[in-house]
Amino acid sequence: MPIQRKLVQAVDDAADRSCCLCRRRGDHLHYLNRDPDDQRFENLVLLCFVHHEEALRSPMAEDLVRVRAAWYEKVRARRAQPPPAQLPSVLRAILVHEVRKLRYELQHRSQDWPVVEGLIRRLQPHADEGDAALRKEVMDALDVAAAKTRAGMPPETARALFEVAAATAIRGSLVVPEPRKNRDADRSLLESAAYVGFVVAHDGAKYLHSLPVVDAGANILAMVLRYAHLNKLRRVEARARTYFEKARKQAADDAARWLQFKEADAVAPDAAIPDDVARQLRE
Numbered sequence: 001m002p003i004q005r006k007l008v009q010a011v012d013d014a015a016d017r018s019c020c021l022c023r024r025r026g027d028h029l030h031y032l033n034r035d036p037d038d039q040r041f042e043n044l045v046l047l048c049f050v051h052h053e054e055a056l057r058s059p060m061a062e063d064l065v066r067v068r069a070a071w072y073e074k075v076r077a078r079r080a081q082p083p084p085a086q087l088p089s090v091l092r093a094i095l096v097h098e099v100r101k102l103r104y105e106l107q108h109r110s111q112d113w114p115v116v117e118g119l120i121r122r123l124q125p126h127a128d129e130g131d132a133a134l135r136k137e138v139m140d141a142l143d144v145a146a147a148k149t150r151a152g153m154p155p156e157t158a159r160a161l162f163e164v165a166a167a168t169a170i171r172g173s174l175v176v177p178e179p180r181k182n183r184d185a186d187r188s189l190l191e192s193a194a195y196v197g198f199v200v201a202h203d204g205a206k207y208l209h210s211l212p213v214v215d216a217g218a219n220i221l222a223m224v225l226r227y228a229h230l231n232k233l234r235r236v237e238a239r240a241r242t243y244f245e246k247a248r249k250q251a252a253d254d255a256a257r258w259l260q261f262k263e264a265d266a267v268a269p270d271a272a273i274p275d276d277v278a279r280q281l282r283e
């Protein structure tokens, strides 16, 4: 029985179009009880192609229910609580100091990757609670981390960068346009995030030849592009596209095609993932 469009939209929106396990783009609706005729919202979970294959191979329905609930809750909470317009100035001064300390440490722990990853993750709460000015500080620190990509950043560190950069720059839905009118602060934050994504994708391709690192950078760029496209932020959209193009020019063939795919997919999300790239990402 063909799946109803409304149901697909409901699941997409609840999961913010992301895989419940890893936050990559969700490509596949997985039937938890393996019965495609059971088209209840509760029986469906959105997964990326990697995790969808994993779910088909091994029984993990219970885990998926738990992870899905946690992810839906996170998406709901993020949407329900818009960031404060402004923090009290004393509090902000303290938090800015904290974030700058983390940035300083990032600058000076050059290739101790687990430490770098830990520092990146410690920025996340500041992004979650911060106003636009504090989130800009967080993005500056992420920028410092992104500059380390070429020194041999492993995929896990790049993934942490993607997760924190995306959560810092994008608070709203990636499925439906934002109702908010004033997004001036968001614009510069989105452009900074796009730059972070560009550096990771570009350096991952040019210096590391690591497709998973390119993928992490491309994910940041793709989320910015999708959000900008959805909300008609034309300047941000143009900036993200320029970064995609610049990163592609420095990339070997498979990475270049992956960047092309991610760019197209961000605005027209029905493209098929190229098989050979899928294989490499699965490793």
Ligand SMILES: [Zn+2]
Binding pocket: 019, 020, 021, 022, 023, 024, 047, 048, 049, 050, 051, 052
């Ligand atoms: Zn996944």
